[in-house]
Amino acid sequence: MRTALGVDIGGTALKLGLVSENGKLLAKRNEPSEVADGPAAAVDRIEHTARGLLVQVGARRESLVGVGVGCPGPMKYSEGQMYDAANLPRWTDAPLRSMLAEQAGLPVVVENDANMATWGELWLGAGRGMRDIVLLTLGTGVGSGVIVDGELLRGHFENGGELGHCIVVPGGRLCNCGQRGCIEAYSSASRVAADAEQAARVTPGSLLAERLRAGEEIDSKVVEGCAREGDATALRVWTEACQHLATAIVNIQHAFNPQRVILGGGMSHAGEFLLDAVRTAFESLTWKLAPDQPEIVCAELGNDAGMIGAAGRIFRHVSGAR
Amino acid sequence: MRTALGVDIGGTALKLGLVSENGKLLAKRNEPSEVADGPAAAVDRIEHTARGLLVQVGARRESLVGVGVGCPGPMKYSEGQMYDAANLPRWTDAPLRSMLAEQAGLPVVVENDANMATWGELWLGAGRGMRDIVLLTLGTGVGSGVIVDGELLRGHFENGGELGHCIVVPGGRLCNCGQRGCIEAYSSASRVAADAEQAARVTPGSLLAERLRAGEEIDSKVVEGCAREGDATALRVWTEACQHLATAIVNIQHAFNPQRVILGGGMSHAGEFLLDAVRTAFESLTWKLAPDQPEIVCAELGNDAGMIGAAGRIFRHVSGAR
Numbered sequence: 001m002r003t004a005l006g007v008d009i010g011g012t013a014l015k016l017g018l019v020s021e022n023g024k025l026l027a028k029r030n031e032p033s034e035v036a037d038g039p040a041a042a043v044d045r046i047e048h049t050a051r052g053l054l055v056q057v058g059a060r061r062e063s064l065v066g067v068g069v070g071c072p073g074p075m076k077y078s079e080g081q082m083y084d085a086a087n088l089p090r091w092t093d094a095p096l097r098s099m100l101a102e103q104a105g106l107p108v109v110v111e112n113d114a115n116m117a118t119w120g121e122l123w124l125g126a127g128r129g130m131r132d133i134v135l136l137t138l139g140t141g142v143g144s145g146v147i148v149d150g151e152l153l154r155g156h157f158e159n160g161g162e163l164g165h166c167i168v169v170p171g172g173r174l175c176n177c178g179q180r181g182c183i184e185a186y187s188s189a190s191r192v193a194a195d196a197e198q199a200a201r202v203t204p205g206s207l208l209a210e211r212l213r214a215g216e217e218i219d220s221k222v223v224e225g226c227a228r229e230g231d232a233t234a235l236r237v238w239t240e241a242c243q244h245l246a247t248a249i250v251n252i253q254h255a256f257n258p259q260r261v262i263l264g265g266g267m268s269h270a271g272e273f274l275l276d277a278v279r280t281a282f283e284s285l286t287w288k289l290a291p292d293q294p295e296i297v298c299a300e301l302g303n304d305a306g307m308i309g310a311a312g313r314i315f316r317h318v319s320g321a322r
Numbered sequence: 323m324r325t326a327l328g329v330d331i332g333g334t335a336l337k338l339g340l341v342s343e344n345g346k347l348l349a350k351r352n353e354p355s356e357v358a359d360g361p362a363a364a365v366d367r368i369e370h371t372a373r374g375l376l377v378q379v380g381a382r383r384e385s386l387v388g389v390g391v392g393c394p395g396p397m398k399y400s401e402g403q404m405y406d407a408a409n410l411p412r413w414t415d416a417p418l419r420s421m422l423a424e425q426a427g428l429p430v431v432v433e434n435d436a437n438m439a440t441w442g443e444l445w446l447g448a449g450r451g452m453r454d455i456v457l458l459t460l461g462t463g464v465g466s467g468v469i470v471d472g473e474l475l476r477g478h479f480e481n482g483g484e485l486g487h488c489i490v491v492p493g494g495r496l497c498n499c500g501q502r503g504c505i506e507a508y509s510s511a512s513r514v515a516a517d518a519e520q521a522a523r524v525t526p527g528s529l530l531a532e533r534l535r536a537g538e539e540i541d542s543k544v545v546e547g548c549a550r551e552g553d554a555t556a557l558r559v560w561t562e563a564c565q566h567l568a569t570a571i572v573n574i575q576h577a578f579n580p581q582r583v584i585l586g587g588g589m590s591h592a593g594e595f596l597l598d599a600v601r602t603a604f605e606s607l608t609w610k611l612a613p614d615q616p617e618i619v620c621a622e623l624g625n626d627a628g629m630i631g632a633a634g635r636i637f638r639h640v641s642g643a644r
Binding site: 073074132146148151154155157160162163164166168169177178244250255257258259285286287288289290291292294 | 476482577607616
């Protein structure tokens with residue numbers, strides 16, 4: 001049995017998973033990412049954890065065909081390094097792929113984390129058996145990946161499929177990326193939480209305000225909960241985020257014409273409550289000229305999507321694909 | 323020498339070109355499309371004109387490897403037929419590819435006209451030697467085609483790359499497609515002309531109003547001319563159209579990350595006057611996180627792009643590609 005290590009590097013956690021070639025997640029581990037220690041320390045920790053995982057499942061070191069790594073932010077894919085990751089300042093321009101390949105003595109692919117998660121959903125999740133899908137992850141930001149005709153879209157500058165920074169409100173809110181009106185500035189879990197907190201402060205009679213007074217931290221789950229209980233303030237915030245998301249999905253429909261648009265990240269835990277709102281808004285916004293509406297569904301692999309996809313990409317890489 | 327016939331079917335004209343394998347346009351002809359006669363009559367006319375073009379250049383019938391056809395509107399590519407083309411009512415669901423293939427006894431590919439034009443620019447125009455480009459044609463509507471890693475993007479429902487119907491102003495103007503706020507409703511040559519005429523009527527002191535009183539028909543060329551002469555009203559209309567276009571190009575940048583965004587159609591005759599306005603607006607709108615800005619340039623093949631691209635696609639088809 002051949003195995004691959006999938007790694008998902010985040011600002012707070014380093015997620016590692018050992019995956020078999022037939023798509024079984026054999027073992028996984030979360031480590032603190034301790035990004036301040038820089039990439040060399042992370043490479044050591046990856047190598048060390050990999051050995052531990054192999055021992056844990058009783059697999060031989062020789063079974064490991066390579067390491068796939070998902071990283072936040074824009075990437076120089078062909079160089080295997082990040083540009084300027086806001087959460088990983090010491091990592092800028094670090095030659096992550098070659099550092100890791102040298103240490104492990106194995107093939108390594110490094111890729112944007114949302115791309116890895118998209119590949120995971122294609123391989124083993126909500127996109128199984130499909131050739132054209134788009135994943136949007138509604139978390140701290142809005143990440144995304146695009147599969148066109150069975151392959152990840154990268155584009156000439158290798159940063160394609162960054163749909164979180166497509167503009168849905170011209171001249172709108174300032175986004176962390178420096179642009180105005182990005183979908184990330186309206187429909188990420190953190191923006192929904194911030195909008196709800198602000199709305200609660202000016203609507204003291206709302207359920208949201210009650211939760212806030214009770215000392216609860218307002219996150220997107222609290223907003224969802226209050227909206228489900230019929231709180232008008234929470235429902236308005238939730239619906240507005242879904243409306244902007246639906247505009248983005250109309251644009252995704254016309255740009256990529258995917259079979260499915262898959263929603264992941266924190267907000268996707270709302271399941272049908274999210275999908276209903278997004279589908280209703282999408283239906284009211286899209287054209288009727290062609291029967292080309294993508295199915296809008298939730299992701300299936302949750303937080304494991306990134307590491308599973310990363311493992312999948314290295315299997316693909318060693319099988320001779322690009 | 324092998325030849326291919328490229329056909330561009332429009333609402334008013336049927337453009338036909340005989341193209342050699344090395345990319346020389348040997349001869350071309352414009353016929354009235356007489357769409358009211360339906361597709362069978364058009365197939366006859368294509369066959370008849372093809373014979374005429376072969377005689378004209380002294381090529382043998384046997385040199386002709388096939389026929390490529392560009393059609394307006396959404397397409398069922400794999401079936402070689404149109405859905406519901408607004409300008410070609412009798413053509414709906416006509417099996418254009420099989421009709422033409424039967425009559426000509428040759429391979430035929432049928433494709434959205436903007437896709438064909440994009441392929442033309444990739445083969446012999448502003449996208450030569452590239453693998454990732456996007457074409458936007460600013461004419462009656464806004465057509466578009468997308469090349470990802472050297473191949474036309476179609477997507478699962480075969481209508482990908484319809485960027486004219488991406489929304490840039492949520493809740494904005496009603497578009498001919500039934501949606502609100504499409505780029506086509508703001509930045510097509512016809513919308514620029516209509517906006518300018520409206521602006522002229524409420525700004526009697528403008529140069530535009532003067533032209534209107536002189537009985538001139540206001541088209542996008544007149545708007546460009548007045549704007550170049552410094553007419554504030556014309557310049558405002560022109561600049562607004564370019565601003566919306568720039569928003570669309572930011573979204574194209576993040577979605578496809580192309581090497582070039584190529585502007586064609588009527589408005590592209592403005593050349594640098596168009597590009598300057600679009601580039602300035604783009605620069606003010608886009609992020610600075612990664613050095614991944616596409617070059618924004620004008621198309622090079624003009625009205626011949628569609629038939630040249632159609633000929634190129636059939637050469638590609640008979641060479642064994644999809």
